[in-house]
Amino acid sequence: MTVLAPQLRTRIKFCGLTRPEDVDAAVAAGADALGFVLWPGSKRALDEQRLAELSERVPAFVTRVGLFVDPNLALVARAAEHLDLLQFHGDEPPGTCMAVGRPWIKALRMRDGLDLPAAAEAYRGAAALLLDAYRPGVPGGTGETFDWSRIPASLAKPVILAGGLTPDNVAEAIAAVAPFAVDVSGGIEAAPGVKDATRMAAFQRAVRRADDVRCGA
Numbered sequence: 001m002t003v004l005a006p007q008l009r010t011r012i013k014f015c016g017l018t019r020p021e022d023v024d025a026a027v028a029a030g031a032d033a034l035g036f037v038l039w040p041g042s043k044r045a046l047d048e049q050r051l052a053e054l055s056e057r058v059p060a061f062v063t064r065v066g067l068f069v070d071p072n073l074a075l076v077a078r079a080a081e082h083l084d085l086l087q088f089h090g091d092e093p094p095g096t097c098m099a100v101g102r103p104w105i106k107a108l109r110m111r112d113g114l115d116l117p118a119a120a121e122a123y124r125g126a127a128a129l130l131l132d133a134y135r136p137g138v139p140g141g142t143g144e145t146f147d148w149s150r151i152p153a154s155l156a157k158p159v160i161l162a163g164g165l166t167p168d169n170v171a172e173a174i175a176a177v178a179p180f181a182v183d184v185s186g187g188i189e190a191a192p193g194v195k196d197a198t199r200m201a202a203f204q205r206a207v208r209r210a211d212d213v214r215c216g217a
């Protein structure tokens with residue numbers, strides 16, 4: 001087995017977990033990060049009580065990420081008690097992302113004309129930028145890909161690639177983008193909010209195979 005240098009191991013985030021058994025299966029599949037949706041408009045939304053229950057199951061060294069869309073900061077501050085990282089997936093300005101004083105990432109939807117280097121500068125306080133497909137009127141979780149060639153070869157922030165990833169296309173995405181991490185929700189589900197353990201394991205294997213190809217193993 002090849003051991004990759006840390007910067008070559010593509011991190012994996014599974015997002016939109018709603019059930020304890022899915023949290024356990026995601027951890028068993030080797031996820032680096034688990035995403036919990038705290039936007040009430042989502043079919044994968046959790047209330048604060050459920051977030052606390054699911055968060056307790058997550059072992060050390062697996063990052064608990066809370067996904068927000070233009071949230072009330074009081075909610076973010078309360079939820080942050082159960083989270084390691086905040087994901088802002090709406091139109092939040094940098095000041096909102098920083099307000100709670102916890103590590104955060106900014107999701108950018110790849111609408112026409114988006115200037116990624118300028119966004120990286122504007123959101124320079126972010127731990128990473130998550131790039132997702134753009135569909136008007138929908139903040140995310142569309143299950144759609146975007147044109148990966150629009151991502152510059154180098155950006156001032158680590159890139160988390162999202163949008164329509166599946167066990168079948170994630171290797172191609174990694175070969176094209178070489179992101180810091182990949183993020184998937186719909187592509188590992190049996191139904192919205194119901195994860196499929198077999199698909200999570202297949203996704204993880206596809207990422208590891210793609211990493212082996214990248215390092216010439």
Ligand SMILES: O=C(O)c1ccccc1N[C@@H]1O[C@H](COP(=O)(O)O)[C@@H](O)[C@H]1O
Binds near residue numbers: 144185
């Ligand atoms: O999952 C949702 O319901 C959601 C709602 C609002 C904003 C983002 C949402 N999901 C995130 O969108 C990307 C891509 O998802 P997919 O793999 O295309 O289904 C990912 O970060 C999801 O967590």
